[in-house]
Amino acid sequence: MSFEIVARPHQDNFLQWAADKPEVVVLSADLTNSCEVGVFRDAYPDRFYSMGMAEQNMLSVAAGMAREGLEPWLHTFSVFLYRRPLDQLQMSMAYPALPVRLVGFLPGITTPGGVTHQAIEDIAVLRAVPNMTILEVGDATEVESVIDVAHTIDGPVYIRQLRGEVSRIFPKEEPMVLNSARKLSSGTDVALMTSGIMTEEALRALPLITQRGVSVDHLHISTLKPFTDPAVLESMSRVSKGVITMENHSIVGGLGSAVAEVMAENGVGAKLSRIGIPDTYAHGASQKYLMAELGLDARALVTRVEQAVGESLNITDEELTEARIVDVHSSAKAEAL
Amino acid sequence: MGSTAAEVTTEHIHSLAQGIRKRVLQHTLTNNGGYMSQACSAAELLSTLYADILHLPPVSAPLLPEAFAGTPAPGGINRQTGAIFHGGVSAEHDRLIVSPAHYALVVYAALIEMGRLDENALDSFNKDGSTVEMIGAEHSPGFETTTGSLAQALSHAIGIALARRTKKDSGKTWVFMSDGEFQEGQTWEALHAANHYSLDSLRIIVDVNRAQVDGPMDSVMVIEPLEEKIANFGWDVRKVDGHDIDAIRLAGNDSSSRPMAILCYTDPSRGLPILQERYPVLHYLRFKSSDEQAQYQAAYEEMSR
Numbered sequence A: 001m002s003f004e005i006v007a008r009p010h011q012d013n014f015l016q017w018a019a020d021k022p023e024v025v026v027l028s029a030d031l032t033n034s035c036e037v038g039v040f041r042d043a044y045p046d047r048f049y050s051m052g053m054a055e056q057n058m059l060s061v062a063a064g065m066a067r068e069g070l071e072p073w074l075h076t077f078s079v080f081l082y083r084r085p086l087d088q089l090q091m092s093m094a095y096p097a098l099p100v101r102l103v104g105f106l107p108g109i110t111t112p113g114g115v116t117h118q119a120i121e122d123i124a125v126l127r128a129v130p131n132m133t134i135l136e137v138g139d140a141t142e143v144e145s146v147i148d149v150a151h152t153i154d155g156p157v158y159i160r161q162l163r164g165e166v167s168r169i170f171p172k173e174e175p176m177v178l179n180s181a182r183k184l185s186s187g188t189d190v191a192l193m194t195s196g197i198m199t200e201e202a203l204r205a206l207p208l209i210t211q212r213g214v215s216v217d218h219l220h221i222s223t224l225k226p227f228t229d230p231a232v233l234e235s236m237s238r239v240s241k242g243v244i245t246m247e248n249h250s251i252v253g254g255l256g257s258a259v260a261e262v263m264a265e266n267g268v269g270a271k272l273s274r275i276g277i278p279d280t281y282a283h284g285a286s287q288k289y290l291m292a293e294l295g296l297d298a299r300a301l302v303t304r305v306e307q308a309v310g311e312s313l314n315i316t317d318e319e320l321t322e323a324r325i326v327d328v329h330s331s332a333k334a335e336a337l
Numbered sequence B: 001m002g003s004t005a006a007e008v009t010t011e012h013i014h015s016l017a018q019g020i021r022k023r024v025l026q027h028t029l030t031n032n033g034g035y036m037s038q039a040c041s042a043a044e045l046l047s048t049l050y051a052d053i054l055h056l057p058p059v060s061a062p063l064l065p066e067a068f069a070g071t072p073a074p075g076g077i078n079r080q081t082g083a084i085f086h087g088g089v090s091a092e093h094d095r096l097i098v099s100p101a102h103y104a105l106v107v108y109a110a111l112i113e114m115g116r117l118d119e120n121a122l123d124s125f126n127k128d129g130s131t132v133e134m135i136g137a138e139h140s141p142g143f144e145t146t147t148g149s150l151a152q153a154l155s156h157a158i159g160i161a162l163a164r165r166t167k168k169d170s171g172k173t174w175v176f177m178s179d180g181e182f183q184e185g186q187t188w189e190a191l192h193a194a195n196h197y198s199l200d201s202l203r204i205i206v207d208v209n210r211a212q213v214d215g216p217m218d219s220v221m222v223i224e225p226l227e228e229k230i231a232n233f234g235w236d237v238r239k240v241d242g243h244d245i246d247a248i249r250l251a252g253n254d255s256s257s258r259p260m261a262i263l264c265y266t267d268p269s270r271g272l273p274i275l276q277e278r279y280p281v282l283h284y285l286r287f288k289s290s291d292e293q294a295q296y297q298a299a300y301e302e303m304s305r
Helices: A009-020 A038-043 A055-067 A086-094 A122-127 A140-151 A197-211 A230-238 A255-265 A287-294 A298-309 B010-031 B036-053 B082-086 B101-113 B153-166 B179-183 B185-196 B226-232 B245-252 B273-278 B290-304
Strands: A004-007 A024-028 A048-050 A071-077 A101-105 A133-136 A157-160 A165-168 A182-185 A190-195 A216-221 A223-225 A243-250 A272-277 B095-098 B173-178 B202-208 B236-241 B260-265
Touching: A004 A140, A009 A038, A009 A140, A024 A038, A024 A055, A038 A048, A055 A071, A055 A086, A055 B153, A055 B185, A086 B153, A101 A140, A122 A133, A122 A157, A122 A223, A122 A243, A122 A255, A133 A140, A140 A157, A140 A165, A182 A197, A190 A197, A190 A230, A190 A255, A190 A298, A197 A216, A197 A243, A197 A298, A216 A230, A223 A255, A230 A255, A243 A255, A243 A298, A255 A272, A272 A298, B010 B036, B010 B101, B010 B245, B010 B290, B036 B101, B036 B173, B036 B202, B036 B245, B036 B260, B036 B273, B082 B095, B095 B101, B095 B153, B101 B173, B153 B173, B153 B185, B153 B202, B173 B179, B179 B185, B179 B202, B179 B226, B202 B245, B226 B236, B226 B260, B236 B245, B245 B260, B273 B290
Parallel strands: A024 A048, A024 A071, A071 A101, A101 A157, A133 A157, A190 A216, A190 A243, A243 A272, B095 B173, B173 B202, B202 B260, B236 B260
Antiparallel strands: A004 A165, A133 A223, A182 A216
16 A cells, blocks of 8 residues: 655645735744744744744743734644643633644654653543644645644644655545544444544555455544544444554543543444553654554554454465655654654 | 823822722621732732723723623634723723732722722622632633633733734733742743843733742742843833832833833732731731731721721
8 A cells, every 4th residue: 555655745735825814823932844834934924923942931822812813823743732831722722712723743653752752642631621623634635634624613723733754645635624534444344443644554454454354444533522423423333343443642532532432422332442552651763663562553453353353364464565654864854853 | 991191190099099908808808808918019000000001992881790601612602801891902002911810809999990890890709600700710800811820911912912013003912910920930931032022012010019829929939039030031121119109100101112021019918007917928818716807897997087
């Protein structure tokens, strides 16, 4: 399974998108090129606010701007948007339900920057924050279209954004839609719900799983909050051998937990298997290494499907197509993080 | 209400300040509790600010506080703020963001003195379903933002002032702060940012009463020398006696090409000397005995003469 690779899909797309939106301003905390908004800074210096390494102030300043009719788009690494300044996020921005956009880069284990840079519980934390909308992109088409989705929401939005070299999995003419899962395959054995980079990873294994006779109902989830898309319940109600979730996030509080809530509240009597970071911190290592170590890769999915259907599928490592892991020193990134 | 600088006398502002103390003391006596020392320290500061320094749109008559409508939600739901008591917002007028939300009782009293808030509004203070909350939030009279988690208001004001700059508003953006907020790191982040953006439309006025919940600030965490520190962050700093109305007026009406901080050094028992008996813990006044309450009642009657 191979896809077109798009270099820095956010960079020029956001620049062009913002051209006719004078209310759109960018705030950055010393990670401007790392978050692909250096070109925006150069094109629109009057709409770019360098806030320094001071994220608490940055979030509260953005709230003040939003009250005055600007639409602030904060660009920095995810951990510096929700973890360090959580009180400011909540009291300055989420309580008043202001239209501030938090564009968070390096979700989960997509960075070798280690524990300080890996946002592994951001969805869990922010799902518990009232008034938030949480979006996660899974490919270049979603990187490009997530900004339209966020722009329409008159309230705070957190985006798990991708950068650098990003696969295009979904057709360019099929943009992200708020609270609407993408149906990637229909099946009756196992319901699989994947988000973010996990969708591409799952797609490495799914042709083999299907070939072995397992029928998978596969949804790609890009809206984590709200989580009321009826397609989720429909999918899990259709299958006989269980539900599997797969996310680049802790198994606590993210997609797997959201799916569990839907199952429990609707009395869906099925086993749920959550693939994700197993309630542990990660460390500085490559994405491929961490995915294997933490059980987030295509092999992990095969194992969980085997457990669900109660039989071995006899899929060899050689059969699992080679993972597309971007070189840490890719020229599409400003640094190696 | 709508007075201009030329019309306001120092004596008038003094009477407003005394009115603030009296209203807060009366409320404290009635309810056996109140933020009394904050009224004593900030009475001149707030009355001078409202009566002389700020250019706020007038309100036609004292406004009744509304019942709490509900928490804000996406889509502009329940987003109205207490700025209506400041006459609403306009390009040419000033804005005041209140930072120490536990000064709410004092702010409400000041708004009543200014004829902006109904004189019986304190009857609904801290009552269920009221916006006249104990710790003010953005729906409370005089509040524009939610600042009970201290030291976020200055950053809010910077965002507001930066946005107003893009709109070429002529009004200034003011923040009323307490000195304890200079223990929070965010304050210093914000001071950096205001200087970086040369926000000459931004003003902070600080009640430096040197008291906090645990006691004297010097015993909890020293922040002095505040004047030098803020000046070293690139601000224009004025240090005044916070009970000297003329000194506050002079500083508050001065112009500057930089963001300006007016540090009002105050006495948290000013106008109510009996409070000194509670030193060093002044943050909240609740009477320990009926004798003590009687003493404060006598002080109230003295104040009313």
